[in-house]
Amino acid sequence: MSTDPKSPAPVSVASLAGRALGMLAVLTLLTGVLYPLLVTAVAQLAFPERARGSLIALDDKVIGSRLVGQPFAEPKYFWGRPSATSPVPYNAGASAASNLGPTNDALTKAARDRVEALRAVDPENVAPVPIDLVTASGSGLDPHISPAAAAYQLRRVARARGLPEERVRELVAAHTEGRDLGVLGEPRVNVLLLNLALDRLDRGGA
Amino acid sequence: MTTNALLQIALYCALLALLVKPLGGYMARVYEGEARFAMRVLGPLERLVYRVVRVDPGEEMTWKTYALAAMAFNIAGLLFVYLLARVQGSLPLNPAGLGAVAPDVAFNTAVSFASNTNWQSYGGETTLSYLTQMIGLTVQNFVSAATGMAILIALVRGFSRKSASTLGSFWVDLTRTTLYILLPLAIVGAIFLVSQGVVQTFGPFASGALVEAVKDPAGNTVTQQVFGVGPAASQIIIKQLGTNGGGFFNVNSAHPFENPTPLSNFVEMFSLLIIPAALCYTFGKMIGDTRQGWALLAAMFVIFLPLLWLCVTQEQAGNPALAGLPIDQAASAIHSGGNMEGKEVRFGITNSALWATATTAASNGSVNAMHDSFTPLGGLVPMWLMQLGEVIFGGAGSGLYGILVFAIVAVFIAGLMVGRTPEYLGKKIEAYEMKMASLVILVPPALVLVATAIACVTDAGQRGVANPSAHGFSEILYAFSSQANNNGSAFAGLTANTPFYDTLGAICMFGARYWLIVPVLAIAGSLVKKKSVPRSSGTLSTHDPLFVVMLVGVIIVVGALTFIPALALGPIVEHLMAHGS
8 A cells, every 4th residue: 555656756837827827727727618519519410409408490490498487367268387487487598496495485475476377267176276386486497387387277278278187188188297217306297288288189289 | 294205315325325435346446447348438538638638647646746736736726716706797508698797706706616605606507608607616616626636635535555655646646536526427317407408509698578477667568588507507516526516596496497306306406415425435445455444424414314204394394483473384295384484385394404514514515495484493404504514415425524523523533532542543643643634624614613613792883784683693604614614505595795795705715625625634744754654452443333423422522512502592492482482
């Protein structure tokens, strides 16, 4: 274990500083230039669509990203998580959370307002509202709601669109993802993809 | 705790424990120059680095030279990030046209990334150009972690070498850590993250039409959604591996482009603990007794698991303030329930609480949920884990040198009890080592408490607070606990982007990093000169359960005595208020 190193030469501060700068320059080239360029090149070749944001196109026009939610307020759409971004909800250029503390009255008030907004468009539904529908997400861009939150809104959406509930339920089921590998994360429904599918249904598509 | 929660946690811990030995063994071979395959592939590159910088890899350093080299290198990096952020407006790779970063923010950010803290008082996508993120921050993500690991290896050599005077070469340890350990792991990890949907592009921000237009507060109709993108994956993986934690986007790994799936979440969470955990084995291997490393790892798990349990159960129990409303907070097969404010549906309660515990046990500080919105005791867990000095896993390298210092204190106390000169790993622990160890243990809490006190009694400090009452105090206490232990996570409601917080925070981060590195190297320099004391029947065994309990006791007692009064004013009183009314 014991080593027999060369005896240390006296060092001058100037030579240390020079080597520090040289080392910084070389490591910047390696980890700050070559490394990101290499990863970008591989990413753009192997996963071009994902590397650019998993954008969804319709008739050559971008209409959103599979990974980012959008604001919905009409009864005919499923609503996503409340979003705390500004100036508008789901601003994907400036992600943000509410950061309201658990005992802050503003948090309780916001939750109460959201319950009332949900009940205003669906007065017959007196079931308790799933928590994810009345609390702001961490990113302000959460694309998902829980299957419980989708089930809660199902009747309202079907009625607003004049569709049989069963048809909407099938569509929700088709857009429900289970846990990754059966274990990781939580079951979830992608709100934007579900709403786009509903609009396609209205236009007579599949 | 739900069955699935237990399953996810068990899977995480098991995989971690399983990979400690292979990765730890590989790192030991790297530092001892015996990683033959890797050195055949990357050796020419390593030698090229030495040739360009004119470093003689055989030239060893005393502890003072080692410390000077580390400081010179870190200060050069710090100045470079500062200058880069100040002039980014006139440099290329700035598609969003972002201007110069304000001096106080640039200073805070430079110290933050050089010191492996990665506290961010700014929002990434609205403040920094691609160029600044890449050649400024991504680089510091690598080299600040490599600095911590190099310092650790110097301390380990202090134990393993006998009657010597030098601790190795900082330039060699820095280069090998970067080339052989961090870069290969980062390249594989980054490409995996892109496969999950993490963005990696130099293109401009994309935009798309909203399905349903919205009105902004001024009454203008907004019909487009702009997507902040950039070369994110390459930075995100190293922010995790290097226990850095500085996100590419404002909300860090809660952002769907930074952490899109439960699988990407698992990999990011795994990356943040694997190097600190595996270094325990590296340490054992290098001192020739792997049982010593396993004992330290066991002590880490003994503290980690109960705190994890507390965090998960508190978050799962939900928010009592919402109990009076018609809201369903109970977990079921179709939703996670619990306290979902500031959390993402794909992660739910389990992964948010697991991440929060892991990221603050390690000095990582990245988040996938907003700690400010955690329940009072759920938020106490990350806060206290930082206050323990970032030694439960801790930072890459810095966590292990921190817990080794606690081990020195533990053998000292044990020595007092039985009346023997304390020794650890065959080296006598004497007054000089104890003085340096006391510095390492006392500097961060002193910075936390003094800075918190200053913020509490000044207007500039109070103005930053977002939430009223006890929670507002918690925001301040959390901010300085985080910065003065080089973590970087936040109760993010606090408006930290002011000259007051930027400056005071930068002082804390600088002090906590470099005032610890110097005494740690001083201990190494003193130990390396000593002869090895032969084991006798009276030698305290430092690898058995008794010592693990002793070590855990020392860490908890120091952490509890120092911080319980402050915690009582913040999360504890808030918990009592929430459940009392």
